[in-house]
Amino acid sequence: MEAIREYLNNMFLNLPETPQVLRAKAELMEMMEDKYEELTAEGMSEKEAVGTVISEFGNLDELAEELGIGDFIKKEEEPQEKKSRHADRRWGLEEAKKYVAFAKTHAMYVALGVMLCIWGPFAESVMDGAIDQGYIGTLIGNLLGNMGMFLFVGAAVVLFILASTKTKEYGKISRYTIALEEEAAAYVRENQEKDERRRVLTTCIGVFLCIFSVVPSMGSGLCRNLLAEAILDSSVLFIAGIGVYLLVSGSSLKNRYQELAKATANYEREQSTNTSTATKPIYEKKKVPAFAIVLIVIFGVLVLSLGAIIPFVVYHNNINLKVTESEIQTETVMPGETMNDPIENITVDADAMELTLEVTDEVEEPEFVYYGEASRKPKIDDKNGVINIESRQHGIQFHFPFGNITEKCTLTVKIPTSMYENTKMDLTLDAGDVHLTGIPNGEIVADLDAGNLIVSECTLDNIKIDADAGNVELKNNHIKAVEAEVDAGNFEMHFDGPKGAYAYDLSADLGNVSINDEKHAGVESEYKVEKDANTAGYEDYRQVKVEADLGNIEIHTN
Structure with a gap:
């Protein structure tokens, strides 16, 4: 039947798609289908039936008057030299x-x-x-x-x-x-x-x-x-x-x-x-060729693997390059404006840098101390209750973390306790460790491509962590809700409160899950338990939810 339809389409190819022509085409198609079904019902093969149908209905000139499209056929019968060469x-x-x-x-x-x-x-x-x-x-x-x-x-x-x-x-x-x-x-x-x-x-x-x-x-x-x-x-x-x-x-x-x-x-x-x-x-x-496809796939995997491994090795083995003294500097970075308003938001977006952020009574206004190459000194805006720290970039950038192998750069930020009130912190780093200490309130969202995250002595409403390559360690904190995704690295949490303060939803694809002395080992290890409603003093505490693809999960409580 498909051959008949294609043949019919070719028959009407050079005719205009007017209502009369379309109606004639539909009628002829119906006639050809009926004849085809009649022949196949009589036992004729499909190929023979198609040939018979085409030979019987294949001359449009003979059927034109019967179908009511004779005028259109006559218009098509013009001298060959006037036709398009197509x-x-x-x-x-x-x-x-x-x-x-x-x-x-x-x-x-x-x-x-x-x-x-x-x-x-x-x-x-x-x-x-x-x-x-x-x-x-x-x-x-x-x-x-x-x-x-x-x-x-x-x-x-x-x-x-x-x-x-x-x-x-x-x-x-x-x-x-x-x-x-x-x-x-x-x-x-x-x-x-x-x-x-x-x-x-x-x-x-x-x-x-x-x-x-x-x-x-x-x-x-x-x-x-x-x-x-x-x-x-x-x-x-x-x-x-x-x-x-x-x-x-x-x-x-x-x-x-x-x-x-x-x-x-x-x-x-x-x-x-x-x-x-x-x-x-x-x-x-x-x-x-199959071998070419295999080689291309292998090469692609190697490139992507190298991109994930290099920044991790660089920052965790402290690979340094030769840099002249004139290129390295330690200085207190002065932001655009000095502010005394309460800090509502802190945003960090950096390519490659080790960040230490501490909330303390030792300073009366925000302090920023940078060590590293002058050309890589971050841009810092500190005004209207917002601190914004970002790498000095212009135009179009391509964020491949493996493109930032360099002398380690560090930025130390100290914020007065009196200015930190329910602050929202958003951290995005391509490569480098992050240390957070003494944060008294608020919430944190951290997205790290390659580097460790260490949070200690903090009191938070919640923290959300997405770590691609690196360990996550929470030490002696009081955090009401913890949510973390760790692709390649360990998650460790030390909590000085009772185990029943939280509900737990822990899963490790290739690693162990342990909470105190209770250990779950094997592929796709899981630990789920509801919060103990009888735990007094921790009514506002909610859940610890951690997913680790390649690494262990450890929870330690009193």
């Missing part, structure tokens, strides 16, 4: 050469356009690095960066327009019926086979480059020059753009060959009742 039944060698040239040019235009769109932000990022290093002024740097980005995007738009213009020359070629002469078919087949082998190779290389694109950023933190750091950090765009170019160009060229193959297949189906050798199959799908 309706021609046969292509010679010259037409085949032109189409193959079009396919390759179209693929190149589209792929270049996509690549330039990806490269656009690269220019802006490089200019930002030049500004940070002091090579050019801010105004000129921003102007050049924006101009570079818009030039790339503008060139891409021009290429897309050119590709679209070339496509209009052939239109929806897959909807036509085309027969290739023997010489033309041989030419197309030869080029297609060469291009298909090349496409398989470029696909492997393109995927490899897309994965490899993050590798140079691993060394961005090694650079003392901020321009070089920006180039390495944003090189992911440059390399990935080349990879995408290879993928898109090969895929686009393959699609053009497939469209021509469909057009020749349409002709073969239309001539199925006759003996014809005008065309042969010109497209055969090739698969990417």
Whole structure:
């Protein structure tokens, strides 16, 4: 039945879709279906039934008057030389050469356009690095960066327009019926086979480059020059753009060959009742070799694993690089404004830094002491009841934690107890340890990619922790609700109150769960228990919920 439907669609392909034509097409389809079902019911095979139906109903000229579309058929009977060459039944060698040239040019235009769109932000990022290093002024740097980005995007738009213009020359070629002469078919087949082998190779290389694109950023933190750091950090765009170019160009060229193959297949189906050798199959799908897929997957896993391991090793083994004394400084950082208002929010967003935050009576106003390279000194805003600490970044940044291998930077923050009132703290660090001490109230949300979190002597309403690679330790705190997700590391909590103060929901995929002397070992260890309602003095305490993928969970209570 599918062959009959396709044949019918080809019969009406060049007729306008008017109500009369659509009604005639539906009537003819119904007649063909009835005949097909009648023949198969009599025991005829499906192939024979299709051939009989097509031979009986396949001449639209004979059925036109009966179906009421005779006028439309007469309009189609115009001189052959006035028809579009897309309706021609046969292509010679010259037409085949032109189409193959079009396919390759179209693929190149589209792929270049996509690549330039990806490269656009690269220019802006490089200019930002030049500004940070002091090579050019801010105004000129921003102007050049924006101009570079818009030039790339503008060139891409021009290429897309050119590709679209070339496509209009052939239109929806897959909807036509085309027969290739023997010489033309041989030419197309030869080029297609060469291009298909090349496409398989470029696909492997393109995927490899897309994965490899993050590798140079691993060394961005090694650079003392901020321009070089920006180039390495944003090189992911440059390399990935080349990879995408290879993928898109090969895929686009393959699609053009497939469209021509469909057009020749349409002709073969239309001539199925006759003996014809005008065309042969010109497209055969090739698969990417299995070994190439395996190598690409292995390489991708290695890159991602390296990205997770490097920052952990750097910060927990204190790998230091040679840095001149002029590049290291210890100073008290003065924020934009000194404030005496109660602190409502503390936000930290840093790439690579060890942070110590303490609430104490030793200071009368917030104090910030930084140790490390001057170029990596964080920006601190302290006003209107909000403390905001963030890395000095400009423009587009690519946050790969493995791109921040550098001399350890530390920031020590001391806040007066009198100014800390139900403060909300939000911490986000790509790499580095965090120490929180003496916080008297409020709540904390911590998101750490690589580094330990140590919270001690704090009284909190709740704390939420998301640690990718590192340990979490809560020591001698009074926290009403604890929620933690630890991907690779241990969770340890020391609580000087009774065990029944909390409800517990603890689970470790690959590790042990223990609470005091009670231990649960094995794969997917779990411990769940409700709060003891008879525990006096801890009515406001709620739950300790911890999930650890690779690591142990330990709870110690009185």
